[in-house]
Amino acid sequence: MSLLEVKNLTISFGGLRAVDDFNIDIKRGQLYGLIGPNGAGKTTVFNLLTGVYKPDEGIIKLEDKDITGLKTIDINKAGIARTFQNIRLFKDLTVLDNVKVGLHNHYRYSTIEGIFRLPKYYKVEKAMDERAMELLKVFELDGEADYLASNLPYGKQRKLEIARALATEPRLLLLDEPAAGMNPNETGELMDTIRFVRDKFDMTILLIEHDMKLVSGICEALTVLNFGRILAQGQTSTVLNDPQVITAYLGE
Amino acid sequence: MKKMKMTKTAKNNFVTYFIVLIAYILVQILLKSGHMSSLMEGLLVPLCIYVMLAVSLNLTVGILGELSLGHAGFMCVGAFSGAFFSKCMDGAMPDGIRFFIALLIGAAVAGVFGIVIGIPVLRLKGDYLAIVTLAFGEIIKNLVNVLYIGKDNNGFHFSMKDSISLHLGEEGQVIVNGAQGITGTPHDASFTAGVLLIFISLFIILNLINSRDGRAIMSIRDNRIAAESTGINITKYKLMAFSISAAIAGVAGVLYAHNLSTLTALPKNFGYNMSIMILVFVVLGGIGNIRGSIISAVILTLLPELLRGLSDYRMLIYAIVLIAMMLFNWSPKAIEWKDKLKEKYFSKIPFRKEKEVK
Numbered sequence: 173m174s175l176l177e178v179k180n181l182t183i184s185f186g187g188l189r190a191v192d193d194f195n196i197d198i199k200r201g202q203l204y205g206l207i208g209p210n211g212a213g214k215t216t217v218f219n220l221l222t223g224v225y226k227p228d229e230g231i232i233k234l235e236d237k238d239i240t241g242l243k244t245i246d247i248n249k250a251g252i253a254r255t256f257q258n259i260r261l262f263k264d265l266t267v268l269d270n271v272k273v274g275l276h277n278h279y280r281y282s283t284i285e286g287i288f289r290l291p292k293y294y295k296v297e298k299a300m301d302e303r304a305m306e307l308l309k310v311f312e313l314d315g316e317a318d319y320l321a322s323n324l325p326y327g328k329q330r331k332l333e334i335a336r337a338l339a340t341e342p343r344l345l346l347l348d349e350p351a352a353g354m355n356p357n358e359t360g361e362l363m364d365t366i367r368f369v370r371d372k373f374d375m376t377i378l379l380i381e382h383d384m385k386l387v388s389g390i391c392e393a394l395t396v397l398n399f400g401r402i403l404a405q406g407q408t409s410t411v412l413n414d415p416q417v418i419t420a421y422l423g424e
Numbered sequence: 425m426k427k428m429k430m431t432k433t434a435k436n437n438f439v440t441y442f443i444v445l446i447a448y449i450l451v452q453i454l455l456k457s458g459h460m461s462s463l464m465e466g467l468l469v470p471l472c473i474y475v476m477l478a479v480s481l482n483l484t485v486g487i488l489g490e491l492s493l494g495h496a497g498f499m500c501v502g503a504f505s506g507a508f509f510s511k512c513m514d515g516a517m518p519d520g521i522r523f524f525i526a527l528l529i530g531a532a533v534a535g536v537f538g539i540v541i542g543i544p545v546l547r548l549k550g551d552y553l554a555i556v557t558l559a560f561g562e563i564i565k566n567l568v569n570v571l572y573i574g575k576d577n578n579g580f581h582f583s584m585k586d587s588i589s590l591h592l593g594e595e596g597q598v599i600v601n602g603a604q605g606i607t608g609t610p611h612d613a614s615f616t617a618g619v620l621l622i623f624i625s626l627f628i629i630l631n632l633i634n635s636r637d638g639r640a641i642m643s644i645r646d647n648r649i650a651a652e653s654t655g656i657n658i659t660k661y662k663l664m665a666f667s668i669s670a671a672i673a674g675v676a677g678v679l680y681a682h683n684l685s686t687l688t689a690l691p692k693n694f695g696y697n698m699s700i701m702i703l704v705f706v707v708l709g710g711i712g713n714i715r716g717s718i719i720s721a722v723i724l725t726l727l728p729e730l731l732r733g734l735s736d737y738r739m740l741i742y743a744i745v746l747i748a749m750m751l752f753n754w755s756p757k758a759i760e761w762k763d764k765l766k767e768k769y770f771s772k773i774p775f776r777k778e779k780e781v782k
């Protein structure tokens with residue numbers, strides 16, 4: 173069954189058709205790759221999927237529910253979480269608190285209970301701490317829980333963003349260049365982590381990546397964007413051997 | 425690990441409460457032993473007022489990350505609504521209860537004003553709050569100056585012209601008398617009441633910051649787009665922080681009104697210079713640093729008085745202002761904060777395209 177179904181998605185900025193007639197169909201549990209040269213419109217697709225931009229045309233369906241045009245917060249509540257190409261952490265909060273912000277909508281107590289430190293405050297905060305630590309452990313960040321997010325090295329910041337996104341309990345996880353700035357070693361570890369997340373959390377993942385080793389290593393299906401349009405789409409091995417794709421990449 | 429962090433925040437907050445407590449005890453000792461000049465004694469309640477104003481403004485500026493230039497406006501509505509109530513109820517109930525209710529009214533009225541201003545302004549993606557709050561402060565101050573309210577057997581009478589046009593009956597009484605303001609507000613304010621209110625303000629703000637809501641508020645400050653895509657309701661939490669900040673300023677206003685026999689709205693007490701002065705306290709004490717706000721409010725209020733003996737004290741204050749400016753311009757935190765503001769301001773110019781989100 174399709175988890176995400178996108179039809180005819182289009183947006184222009186001024187005269188530029190950044191995304192033009194974009195279609196995708198992602199099955200539950202799939203690890204899906206979105207690739208393409210710089211400026212192809214990949215991040216713009218993420219921004220459209222998460223309601224940061226409103227599409228000029230097209231329909232976005234998550235589990236058969238039309239979520240086109242919803243606000244970013246409601247799209248998150250509907251089940252899409254993301255990371256950003258340019259890391260966007262809450263940098264003056266601790267690593268632990270970054271994840272706890274992600275837990276916000278799933279662990280509740282009222283403002284009054286918070287200010288007056290009623291029993292529920294302690295109970296829920298404790299549960300949040302435990303859950304957040306669990307998530308941090310997955311990314312081997314539990315040792316740095318007390319650090320300010322901005323004090324983490326780059327690679328760990330990327331991981332923290334994934335942990336925070338997972339904390340919102342999404343159905344679909346969007347990763348925008350998760351391996352950017354990582355060395356081959358770190359990238360290798362990240363590939364394992366992404367697979368682990370998919371299996372352990374039963375997650376469906378759509379990721380943008382330039383690192384072909386990662387893409388061919390973990391993605392089951394691919395969509396290739398070029399100048400906002402789909403150049404090729406299908407199984408990873410088929411797509412990567414498509415002469416058009418090879419030219420687009422070698423031509424770069 | 426987690427335990428450590430909890431205790432660290434708790435310890436930090438404890439130190440803040442402790443400093444206030446020690447200061448209170450110290451002042452009491454000085455008072456009892458007769459070592460305090462009457463001039464200093466007169467400064468005690470204003471000190472409490474400034475501390476509350478600085479701490480509450482820091483909630484908006486440092487924790488929420490929005491610039492407000494109209495904090496004195498909220499103090500003003502709190503002062504007038506509280507004093508109005510006390511004046512009406514003078515003699516009708518025990519002093520303590522009346523003062524307590526006046527404080528609640530001041531908080532509620534200022535909080536509601538915060539919400540009314542916040543709803544249109546904070547919803548906008550841009551940071552228009554600075555301009556709107558600046559205007560709000562000035563408008564409120566001028567409105568109060570032409571407001572006439574009287575009371576007689578037929579109930580309340582309002583006018584924006586003069587006290588004659590209230591058409592009060594024989595036994596009628598003018599309560600708010602335009603530019604002459606409110607006279608004869610009961611003198612309910614005391615240093616002890618002020619310190620108690622500081623404790624309550626600190627309790628609310630510090631506990632808010634270290635809770636689920638506080639994290640949401642700070643996540644908006646740190647990265648609005650990330651907060652939104654993490655499922656945080658931006659408008660709700662901005663409004664929450666802003667209205668709590670306004671409500672505490674309103675309480676400070678009530679305290680102010682009950683410390684004077686005559687309450688008038690002047691540029692000096694409720695104008696933008698007052699708002700800017702509070703902002704200077706906040707900036708100098710450290711943006712987002714609640715304890716710093718307390719300390720800088722106390723020091724910057726006391727300094728001119730302590731230096732009164734020196735004829736050149738103006739020069740000294742001038743130098744201090746310069747240092748404040750320098751800190752504002754150069755301390756890493758301030759630079760960071762300004763970068764944040766800058767980022768916001770530039771993404772805000774209406775005809776400019778939405779900033780690219782990467």
Ligand SMILES: Nc1ncnc2c1ncn2[C@@H]1O[C@H](COP(=O)(O)OP(=O)(O)OP(=O)(O)O)[C@@H](O)[C@H]1O
Nearest residue numbers: 185190209210211212213214215216777778779780
């Ligand atoms: N808000 C915007 N306003 C104007 N142009 C935009 C906006 N957002 C994106 N674009 C343009 O749309 C095009 C696609 O940008 P996008 O960021 O989606 O590319 P990308 O495929 O993610 O590239 P990269 O691999 O470099 O991250 C670019 O030409 C970009 O400048």
Ligand SMILES: [Mg+2]
Nearest residue numbers: 214215257782
């Ligand atoms: Mg991109």
